[in-house]
Amino acid sequence: MSAPTCSKCHSRQSVIYRPYSGERLCPTCFKDSLRERVQTTINRYRMLDHWSRVAVAVSGGKDSLTLLQILKEIEDESHGSELIAVTVDEGIKGYRDEALGIVERACRGMGVEWRLVSFRDLFDASMDEIASRERSLGACSFCGVLRRRALNEAAKSVNADRLATGHTLDDMAQSALLNLLRGDIGKMASLEPGGYASPGFVRRIKPICEVPERETAFYAYLRGFELQSTPCPYAGEAMRGDARSFLNEMEAKRPGTLFTTYNTALRLIPVSTAVEAMKRCKVCGEPSVGDICRVCQLVEKNTG
Amino acid sequence: MRVRVRLLGSLRQPGAPKEANFEMAQGDRVSNLMKSIIREHPGLADVLDGVGNLVMLNGIEIGNLEGLETALSEDAEVVFVPVTHGGR
Numbered sequence: 001m002s003a004p005t006c007s008k009c010h011s012r013q014s015v016i017y018r019p020y021s022g023e024r025l026c027p028t029c030f031k032d033s034l035r036e037r038v039q040t041t042i043n044r045y046r047m048l049d050h051w052s053r054v055a056v057a058v059s060g061g062k063d064s065l066t067l068l069q070i071l072k073e074i075e076d077e078s079h080g081s082e083l084i085a086v087t088v089d090e091g092i093k094g095y096r097d098e099a100l101g102i103v104e105r106a107c108r109g110m111g112v113e114w115r116l117v118s119f120r121d122l123f124d125a126s127m128d129e130i131a132s133r134e135r136s137l138g139a140c141s142f143c144g145v146l147r148r149r150a151l152n153e154a155a156k157s158v159n160a161d162r163l164a165t166g167h168t169l170d171d172m173a174q175s176a177l178l179n180l181l182r183g184d185i186g187k188m189a190s191l192e193p194g195g196y197a198s199p200g201f202v203r204r205i206k207p208i209c210e211v212p213e214r215e216t217a218f219y220a221y222l223r224g225f226e227l228q229s230t231p232c233p234y235a236g237e238a239m240r241g242d243a244r245s246f247l248n249e250m251e252a253k254r255p256g257t258l259f260t261t262y263n264t265a266l267r268l269i270p271v272s273t274a275v276e277a278m279k280r281c282k283v284c285g286e287p288s289v290g291d292i293c294r295v296c297q298l299v300e301k302n303t304g
Numbered sequence: 305m306r307v308r309v310r311l312l313g314s315l316r317q318p319g320a321p322k323e324a325n326f327e328m329a330q331g332d333r334v335s336n337l338m339k340s341i342i343r344e345h346p347g348l349a350d351v352l353d354g355v356g357n358l359v360m361l362n363g364i365e366i367g368n369l370e371g372l373e374t375a376l377s378e379d380a381e382v383v384f385v386p387v388t389h390g391g392r
Contacts, residue, residue: 003364017368024368062313217358217387218365227313227386244388248355 008033016218019255027222034219038070038207045194047205048162052081055160055202057151058107058114059087060099060228062220064166065106067208069223071164072110081162086154088147089118091126095230102226117154119146123299130302131234139234142302145294149286155202163195167206170213173258174243176265181243186289188268198278200287212258305330305378307337313386315352317345328376334359335372337382351386358385 006014006026014024025033042048056071058064068085075081085107089096100116107114120126123146130146131139155163172191179187189196195204208216220227235241250257280286281293288294307326311317326340342349351357359366360383366374376382 003368013364014368015363016365019367214358214387217385221312221358221360221383221385229314229316231314252355 016215018215020212020259030215031219031222034066034211034215035070035073037210039074041193041210042074042205042207045192045205047164047194047207048081050080052162053158053160054081054083054162054164054205055086055115055151055155055158056083056112057087057163057165058085058103059166060102060106061166062225062227063168063171063208063213063216065102065225066211066216066219066223067164067166068106068110068112069219069225071207072112083112084158084160085112085114086151086158086160086163087114087116088150088154089116089120090143090147091119091128092232092234093128095228095232098230099228102228105226115154115158117150117157119150122146122150122153123295125303127234133302137298137301138239140240142298143234145298149295152202152286160202163202163204165204165206166216167209168211168213168216169209169258169262170244170247172206172209172265173247173261174240176261176268177243177247178240179265181239185268188265191262191265192269193266198287200280209262210259305332305376307376308379308381309337309341310381310383311341311348312383315348315357315384315386317347320345332376333372334361334366334374334376334382337376338372352384356387358387359383360385 003014004024006012006029007023008025008029012026012028014026016030017024048054054071056064056068058068068083071083075083085103087100087103089100104114119130127139127143130142151163151165175191176188179185193206193209195206197203247258247261278287278289279291281288281296282291283296284293286293286295305328307328308323309326310323311320326337328337328340338352342352361369361374361376362380366372
């Protein structure tokens with residue numbers, strides 16, 4: 001069975017269809033279009049300065065490998081920013097062990113410096129230990145908060161002035177929906193793709209936030225990235241899975257739903273930014289919304 | 305007719321080979337192949353679909369063809385790529 005000709009180059013056979021735009025693209029034009037979209041996002045939100053030192057959060061999943069590959073290509077062309085891959089070892093037996101091997105090989109292949117930080121070093125416990133203790137919250141609630149702190153620490157330790165994360169369009173739309181479902185309008189500010197400069201925080205940027213996850217999967221396939229086979233043992237506990245299923249179903253029925261949800265959330269950010277004002281945590285001194293930061297609250301809850 | 309199947313990433317079952325062949329009937333479609341795979345690997349019933357995965361038929365994603373109704377051909381290669389690691 002043959003497919004139509006590529007909508008962009010009009011010469012090669014297309015291999016993928018984008019229902020939200022109607023485009024049918026060949027492998028070359030698909031990869032080019034993804035890189036152009038990321039470059040446009042970087043420019044639109046002024047994510048990088050000419051000589052930024054960028055810590056790239058690389059978990060070993062297809063999204064972060066796609067992010068690293070595209071940033072490497074963009075920076076190789078412009079000879080601008082410096083990239084350092086940073087990975088958090090949460091201490092999840094089997095799952096993280098496999099991913100670390102994938103990240104190490106990928107960074108070596110791309111010629112990118114790599115740094116590893118662990119929950120064990122930062123919080124004196126692995127995620128498996130935290131999860132095994134008595135807890136009222138899901139494992140992902142702990143892991144998400146501690147991982148954000150760990151990435152910030154990793155970025156600071158390599159003197160980075162930016163921290164790039166592999167949040168996709170799907171992640172952004174899911175977070176927007178979850179914030180609405182939880183009535184947490186203040187959290188919308190964290191969706192700002194270009195991040196914020198704030199004392200104690202390395203500015204977080206989300207260069208692939210306008211790339212659907214189906215397309216990072218396709219990019220990973222075309223590039224021949226190693227795909228992790230072991231799922232996270234705690235993944236089923238997250239409410240995010242429900243939001244993902246709902247949005248996937250809506251996107252299949254009504255292409256463009258993910259973009260609409262994301263764009264609507266961005267319009268809510270000016271309102272939510274006024275809600276969140278940062279203080280300093282009275283325990284650890286890190287930036288915090290309340291008197292005690294979420295990390296210290298969770299560590300106390302888990303060990304106290 | 306013989307169809308070669310590869311399941312990538314988290315779709316690959318522990319201990320399963322990298323590639324497997326499936327005997328399909330003339331006129332069978334991708335949806336028939338998926339049923340055959342699930343019969344052989346019931347553990348995939350909840351994750352092997354066209355929404356949570358890319359389905360590549362001879363290098364072309366089936367959304368660019370006729371979706372799950374795309375007809376298979378002799379010696380076709382079908383690759384399943386999980387979109388969401390660890391399920392949907």
